[in-house]
Amino acid sequence: MRAAVYHGARDLRIEEVPRPRPAPGEVLVRVHANGICGTDASEYLGAQMYPLHARHGLTGHHGPMIPGHEFAGRIAEIGDGVDGFTEGEPVVTGSALWCGVCRQCRAGRTSICVQYATVGLHRDGGLAEFVRVPAHIVFRAAPFGLSDDAAVLTQPMAIAVHALRRGRPRAGEHVLVLGAGGIGAFLTFALAQHGAHVVAADLSESRLAVARRLGASETVRAGDAGALSAALAEIGFMPTLVYEVTGTDAGMAAAIAAVDAGGRLVTVGIAKHPIEVDARRVTTKELEIVGTNALIGRDDVPEAAHLLARDPAAWQDVAPVAIPLERIVEDGIVPMLEGRAAQIKLLVDPWTRATRPTAMTNP
Ligand SMILES: [Zn+2]
């Protein structure tokens, strides 16, 4: 089969590799498409997670790796001991793996498992024609009625659903999403569907236009604390819950300044370096700062698929095209690294030879 294989920093090759066979307890998925995100881009520059040089404790992977953790497809082969799937049926997964025996796993908090791992980050993933996946993290997609392309968005939506839960939003609550690209777009939609009154902030007018389509009541074009607070005051919006999705110093400062006293702040964006927090303001405003990591497959994946299906057409502008495997570096990763990606989410279709439009709604 054809696959994108990561060999080292800036060395991602399209290769012919043996088609995998599902181990007992696994299924083989024929990949429909695989979305790429900032994590793939930063790993491309130099692997922080891919187990290239040492065997991974949970997955056992060691060596060159096929990335891709945002995929959906159809069951191609069923491993020994697996029930509940039929060949050819559409499936989704959150790609999340956990040990099942640590204290956090036993408490149901598998997203903070001591050995938390991801298909496509710690073992071969979906940037290939086929991927093998443990069956217990795979969900039948037919009940949700998603198109094959829309189903590919389930994993990033599940990340957003997990972040949403961590913030405990109430219906009608005033919520600010800081950073409307990537997960911020999915969060905006999920929060609006939850009945929150959402305002999205970003520097890009095109991202804000998408945020409005996804359910933001209003949007503000602002980045730093001063501009954001002024813009929010102008529209009379005082958020009691802020999702900080940018993972930047400016974003964190703006979030702490913008949130109402007594409010909650969920740090969604993963900072590349330690970020300074104005602890004095956190104290005097009695803020709660809440972390969120990855997702809990059992809870967040079905909810994500359910949410996507509520308005599939909304995703057309988020992920308008799917590119061939051969274009992944030039048309996918490099534009993302240079901050000039033309779309919020880019899909990679291992079967297409030319960039094609996506189809988010069922024909
Ligand atoms: Zn991702």
Ligand SMILES: [Zn+2]
């Ligand atoms: Zn665990």
